[in-house]
Amino acid sequence: MVSTGTAIVEFQDVTKRHDADPGTRAALDGISLSIRQGEIFGVIGESGAGKTTLLELINGLTAPTSGSLTVQGVDVTRLGRRGLRRLRQRIGVVFQGIHLLSNRTVRANVALPLHLARRTDGAVLSRAEERSAVDEILAFVGLSHRADFFPAQLSGGERQRVGLARGLVARPAVLLCDEPTSSLDASTTSEILRVLSDARDKLGTTVVVITHDLDVVKAICDRAALLERGRLRELIPVVKSDYRSLPTYYEQVKRELMP
């Protein structure tokens, strides 16, 4: 699926102050931008630029101090607790550190968002539907053979893919990812980028991804917002390469260490 051009997330003059003191710099200051349905949208900028705050606003984890923010046409600043819970069910998250439950299997970790939806809003899926949703998404991220493993038995890249499966299992309209490839080697990064590209192309998910790695932006993003000290410095249409053309780990070692 390609981007339809319809806005799915819209910031209008959004400012966020974490600190009530007007003397301190706002984490985000007068941000206006639209994220289009079906695109992979990068969020880049130096440490402290406001990237995580931007993601937390989309998810309703924190509220704007001023301005308006809509997700699928709904003004998130006007939502009560129940509305926010519903919003979060339509938004998958893969935050830094993943936080898998170490005493649960891969399958149980991935099923977690479905269980939470069941607890908060009654049974959404039957147990059989739930199991097949988990099986399908594990196949999608290439981890069917790890379903009954525990997180400690997995590699870092596999754990990250479990995090992506958990973020996608409820088939969210939007997937928010904070540094999904940090501290992964080149080949593992490529695997993660394939899953994100497939999520957009095959599941129609809109993906918003924070990254410090500009190769990641070039490989999968349609556009990227460059934040600087809380302001939108540039909105960049990305001239894409392809995640499959990223150098392998061996090629990187050769280039950097064996010139």
Ligand SMILES: Nc1ncnc2c1ncn2[C@@H]1O[C@H](COP(=O)(O)OP(=O)(O)OP(=O)(O)O)[C@@H](O)[C@H]1O
């Ligand atoms: N909960 C909070 N309370 C107070 N200040 C905060 C809070 N969260 C973030 N900030 C401040 O808001 C600004 C933006 O932080 P944010 O985490 O959004 O930046 P970032 O671009 O994600 O940084 P990094 O790349 O280091 O994760 C920073 O000055 C930060 O110190």
